[in-house]
Amino acid sequence: MIDRSKVLEVLRGYDLKNLRIGMIASHSALDTADGAVEENFKTLAVCQEGREKPYIKYFRAERDQKGNVITGMIDEVMMLKRFPDVLDPENQDILKEKNTLFVPNRSFTSYCGIDAVEDQFTLPLLGSRNLLRSEERGDKRDYYWLLEKAGLPYPEPIEAEDINQLVMVKLPHAVKTLERGFFTAASYEEYCQKADLLLRQNVIDQDGIELARIERYVIGPVFNLDYFYSPITKRIELIGIDWRFETSLDGHCRLPAPQQLTLNEQQINPEYTVCGHNSATLRESLLEKAFVLAEMYVEATQEYYKPGIIGPFCLQTCVDKDLNFYIYDVAPRIGGGTNVHMAVGHPYGNALWRTNMSTGRRLAREVRIALENDCLEQIVT
Ligand SMILES: Nc1ncnc2c1ncn2[C@@H]1O[C@H](COP(=O)(O)OP(=O)(O)O)[C@@H](O)[C@H]1O
Numbered sequence: 001m002i003d004r005s006k007v008l009e010v011l012r013g014y015d016l017k018n019l020r021i022g023m024i025a026s027h028s029a030l031d032t033a034d035g036a037v038e039e040n041f042k043t044l045a046v047c048q049e050g051r052e053k054p055y056i057k058y059f060r061a062e063r064d065q066k067g068n069v070i071t072g073m074i075d076e077v078m079m080l081k082r083f084p085d086v087l088d089p090e091n092q093d094i095l096k097e098k099n100t101l102f103v104p105n106r107s108f109t110s111y112c113g114i115d116a117v118e119d120q121f122t123l124p125l126l127g128s129r130n131l132l133r134s135e136e137r138g139d140k141r142d143y144y145w146l147l148e149k150a151g152l153p154y155p156e157p158i159e160a161e162d163i164n165q166l167v168m169v170k171l172p173h174a175v176k177t178l179e180r181g182f183f184t185a186a187s188y189e190e191y192c193q194k195a196d197l198l199l200r201q202n203v204i205d206q207d208g209i210e211l212a213r214i215e216r217y218v219i220g221p222v223f224n225l226d227y228f229y230s231p232i233t234k235r236i237e238l239i240g241i242d243w244r245f246e247t248s249l250d251g252h253c254r255l256p257a258p259q260q261l262t263l264n265e266q267q268i269n270p271e272y273t274v275c276g277h278n279s280a281t282l283r284e285s286l287l288e289k290a291f292v293l294a295e296m297y298v299e300a301t302q303e304y305y306k307p308g309i310i311g312p313f314c315l316q317t318c319v320d321k322d323l324n325f326y327i328y329d330v331a332p333r334i335g336g337g338t339n340v341h342m343a344v345g346h347p348y349g350n351a352l353w354r355t356n357m358s359t360g361r362r363l364a365r366e367v368r369i370a371l372e373n374d375c376l377e378q379i380v381t
């Protein structure tokens with residue numbers, strides 16, 4: 001892990017009147033940039049050739065002579081062959097010269113790798129650098145470990161031979177890198193049959209099967225709870241809630257049962273590739289529990305991953321028939337579904353802040369608050 005003093009040294013070299021918010025141009029970059037612009041920061045998107053259009057062309061910021069934004073929110077781009085090139089010292093230097101505070105999104109950690117994020121990337125990150133690793137399912141101190149320590153509810157693990165109810169088998173997709181090769185089973189027999197079929201179809205591979213996490217399938221709706229923890233005000237905020245469109249699962253759900261039964265071998269097993277998001281709220285009696293989950297998570301991060309969570313995080317939950325939450329995934333950073341509240345905010349964030357408040361904007365607001373209180377060091381790692 002990069003020594004904290006090194007990051008603070010970079011920060012001390014920054015012109016605080018000209019800070020810029022930067023991020024990998026993917027995942028939640030538009031929300032991050034939109035929020036930054038709302039809070040009067042310039043933005044910089046690190047683009048990869050072949051997937052740059054939304055950022056360099058369609059959401060590019062146009063400003064008037066006074067610097068007010070007329071359209072868009074991406075002020076500047078760094079064009080790279082591949083995202084991991086952002087790690088090159090020359091590129092890091094360019095970002096530093098532009099006084100860039102970097103927002104770590106999932107594309108940053110997935111494409112650049114956690115090791116490099118921890119050891120090579122010396123820009124100040126808006127968030128908790130050490131916690132990013134907890135997202136790597138299967139690591140020693142992964143999010144399941146942390147949930148256990150915190151006493152938070154998660155779907156219990158089940159051994160393949162012991163499957164006696166619907167389970168989710170979680171493993172990476174063999175071909176679509178960074179996607180999932182998840183499947184469900186309700187018995188050991190079904191597990192073996194499906195694993196065989198998916199192996200033959202190249203959806204999963206043997207390594208994946210051996211390292212897979214098998215856990216109880218929680219039957220119920222999915223809520224991604226998008227929170228924010230401010231180390232300055234020491235307050236937890238529920239900014240919004242999103243849920244996802246997943247292919248091909250959502251297509252399956254839109255088929256009547258007789259049609260589902262006609263699906264062939266290639267179509268029968270849904271995949272869980274996220275391809276969109278929607279907004280949601282919770283019934284009010286569940287909000288109490290939602291805040292308790294966040295309190296327990298924040299406290300556990302402060303105990304086991306000092307200094308603990310900084311800024312946005314997302315508890316990905318299912319609610320069962322008895323209205324119990326189960327956390328099946330944790331993003332210790334800006335969630336992937338926050339574009340759903342970009343520019344318009346979300347009922348909870350807006351109600352709290354009495355203005356449009358998205359996760360991206362809340363992040364930028366935290367920088368503003370830190371600047372006013374001369375404590376920027378508290379929110380970077
Ligand atoms: N235990 C579970 N019970 C029911 N559905 C689950 C469970 N775990 C995951 N899912 C489903 O699988 C999807 C992806 O799961 P997740 O653990 O978030 O994977 P990833 O780490 O790739 O984001 C979720 O959106 C949810 O629909």
Ligand SMILES: [Mg+2]
Binds near residue numbers: 316329330
């Ligand atoms: Mg997830």
